[in-house]
Amino acid sequence: MDRHQDTLYLRIADQLAGSIRAGTLARGERIASVRELARQQGVSMATVVQAYRTLEDARLIEARPRSGYFVAGRAARRLPEPDTTPLPSQSQPVAVSSMGSRVFTMALDPDFVSFGAATPGEELFPYERIRRAVNRAAQRHRATLSRYPLGSGTQELRRAIARQALSMGCQLDTRDILVTGSCLESVSLCLRAVTRPGDVVALESPTYFGFLEILESMHLRALEIPTHPRQGLSVDALALALDTQPVKAILAVPTLSNPLGSSMPLAERRRLAQLVAQRGVPLIEDVIYNALCEHDDQRRAVRSYDDSGHVMLCGSFSKTVAPGLRVGFVAPGRWSDQVQRLKAVHSGAHTEFLELAVADLLTQPGAESAYRQLRTTVAARVDEARGIIAESFPRGTRVTDPPGGFILWVELPAGSDSMALFEACLRERICIAPGTMFSTTGRYAHCVRLGLGGRWEDAQRRALRRVGELAHLVLPAAGGEA
Known part of the structure; x- marks a missing residue:
């Protein structure tokens, strides 16, 4: 054009x-x-x-x-955004509960209506298109089914990933791309390459509880950085932390962070790339949600501004292409050799024919159309959910308005107890994710994360209204009534 x-x-x-x-x-x-x-x-x-x-x-x-x-239908009322929470200036040891496993168990239980998991449902993806790609890969490359996989991943998939990275402003050398089993595996490999037990890792607050579980398993300390619900990680606060704390790595999701759904402005992404280059601190950038962002410019990765190799790019296609195929990738920058060795030691190569199926899906003419359809579908349900929250939740509730994705972060009125709300919802076969899962500080006890990637039918709409009704009962003034 x-x-x-x-x-x-x-x-x-x-x-x-x-x-x-x-x-x-x-x-x-x-x-x-x-x-x-x-x-x-x-x-x-x-x-x-x-x-x-x-x-x-x-x-x-x-x-x-x-x-x-x-x-398109729009939410009838606009709710204010959550506040940015003050945080302690010191790093914290990570000791997360088993809440994550509990939430995921109920998310898979067909007897529950689940808003607890940030995973997309199968109805969001073109099943036949995925099935045909898998069948083609198995038929055309049947020898891979009986061949032990070795190396960094198939050349076809690494080329497709490099091509996808162009939409994020990144020019990746296929030789520097390593195929993994998931984005979480990519993040874990990067952390293992650049940290040792007891080291401090800076990350957003609130942050994805899976990151906290990884830090705990590796005996790392978490330094939570204030994060705006719309503008994302505070680069100024991060710079101060680097001045005062022995930070060995930074872990961030600049586009559609989980759970806030925030997206950093481009100027801040450039500043972040410059900051990590100046300080010599690796930034592990998770780009798993970038393709779900509505705005082209906010899909641009921090890695696109990196000319020193300090940004380690991690992603997968489980949220956007084919959740069941479980294929991820990492471009580790200057730590490529270390990450390659760790991958070989810990899990070896991935399944070749699945990699070829994903490469097929990524390079088909309808790939961009599938992304647009996915964005449109989840945007409509998120907007409808915000309308239900405005109508049903207690006065004083705040909720994010992310530019894409299928996650909402809800801040209930001060004094509300998200664990009490969680337990009340469980009694009615509804699952939500309490805010305490997303921090080591205990400062989000009045917040909940709602995942809207699963089914969205009348049952889910009724359940969300019921969550709002139950939220009235966990207000301090309603304690006696509850």
Whole structure:
């Protein structure tokens, strides 16, 4: 697309976005077809398609099969965002409970309605497309089924990963890409390469509880850095921590962090890359959610600003392409040799034909269309869930409004007890993730994380309303009534 066409599609998208936000085009109203709008505007149908894709990614319109495009439903009320929590200035030993295992066990129990896991449901993915890719890989490369896998991963998959990385602004050498079994394995390998027991690791707060479990297993200390629910990790606070604490590594999710869903501005990503280069501290960057971000620019990785090799890029395709295939990757930068050796020692090579199936899925012509459809689907349900929270949860509740993904972080009124809410929900066969899982500091006892990647039907809508009703009972003023 040339520069003139690029300007045209943006102009058309901006005009329609203005009409939607002004209420000229109402929620649920059908808008002009691609052919109709192309004729009205005197542009090509390809230009209109690009404009509509932009509006879909922004959650302003939605495509309905065999019906056309419609203005997307939006939450009836806007809730304020959670606050950024003050944190202790010293690192903490990590001693997490078994809550993570408990939540995941119930997430797999069909008798529960689960908002506890941050995993996508099978209905979000084109089963037949995945099945055909696996079958093709097994048929075309049947010899791999009886051959012991060795090395860093198939060349086909590493090329596909390097190509995907271009969408994050990264130019990766396939020789520096190592295929792993998951993003968590990639993160673990990076931490093993750059730390020793007792070392301090700086990370976002709140942070993904799986990271805390890894730190605990490796006897590492956690230094939690203040993180804004929209702007992400505070680079200023991190710089101060590097001045005052013996930080050996930084672990961050700059795009759609878990559990906040925050995404760092590009200027802050550049600052972060410059900071780790200046201080010589490795940054382990988790990009597992980047493809789910609505905005192209916020998919750009910190690694794209790194010219010193201090950013170790970790990712997988379990949230965006095929959860069941369990294929991840790492580009370890200047620690490539160490990570390669650790991978060989701890788990060896991955399954070749599954790697080839993932490479097939990543390079098919419909790959980008599948990403857009996934973003559109989860955006609509997250927006609907925010509306239910606004209607059903106690006054004073705050909730994030992430630019993509399927996770919401809910801050209940001060004094609320998320563990009491967790137990009350369990009695009604509903699972949520209490905020205490996401920190070593105990400062998120009044928060919960809601994962909306599973089924989204009337049963889930009713369950979420019921969580709101139960949340009224864990307010301090309602303690006697509860």
